[in-house]
Amino acid sequence: MAAKWARTRGTVKWSPRVAARIVARVAQGETLYAVLCEPGMPTPQSVGRWALENRDFGEELAAARVAGGRPARGGGGVWTYCEETARAVYDRLCEGESLTSICRDPTMPSMSTVFYWRRAFPDFDATVRTARTIQAERFCEMGWELASEAQPETAYLTHVRLTHLRWMAGAMAPKAYRPKLMEPEAPRERETILYRHFEIEVNKETGKREVIAWCPNPETGEAEREDTPGWRPPPGVRLPGGR
Secondary structure: OOOOOOOOOOOOOOOHHHHHHHHHHHHOOOOHHHHHOOOOOOOHHHHHHHHHHOHHHHHHHHHHHHHOOOOOOOOOOOOOOOHHHHHHHHHHHHOOOOHHHHHHOOOOOOHHHHHHHHHHOHHHHHHHHHHHHHHHHHHHHHHHHHHHHOOHHHHHHHHHHHHHHHHHHHHHOHHHHOOOOOOOOOOOOOOEEOOOEEEEEEOOOOOOEEEEEEEEOOOOOOEEEOOOOOOOOOOOEEOOOOO
């Protein structure tokens, strides 16, 4: 993947002449992407930086987009795949910028274009997923910095921010950062143990001393003699000694 995304174009420095050429061609209806893909032209991220740093150029570029039949702000809705632009999207995602913010840049594709690229080009989709994982790691580091700098008067605000960072990290990299849901404990199987009572009794017929066992009935609570004819332990009840 690294070889595919390697930059091969040199840096083009700011020049009023180059800026004027870009504005003129965009005003004539050419897409900004098509213009910037030609040799000798700056990269989309360079033009985006120019538009931010040079207010006059930014306004001229916005007016040129309107003259060319496109909105002044936001992505241009261009569907032609551009690896240089895709690399810029990846780099800016890795730096922590949101995709919404990137797609607002007039030199970047619109949100619908990015999603189209993700469906149409599996390599690009995999790259965006990698960038999301890197973003999740950055959010974890940001969370530690926020927690370390928290003060009593900012504790609640820090809590709100940390909660959202945890949610975003879990959404971007669920395997690594989404909280694991605890499985509820299965109800324990009910087991009834009855404590038997033993006493010594003299057999009236034989005159011998015998051990008599009494067992409480779990339903009535009354003690029952185990030597009573026909007596059986209550259903589901285990008596010590295996009876």
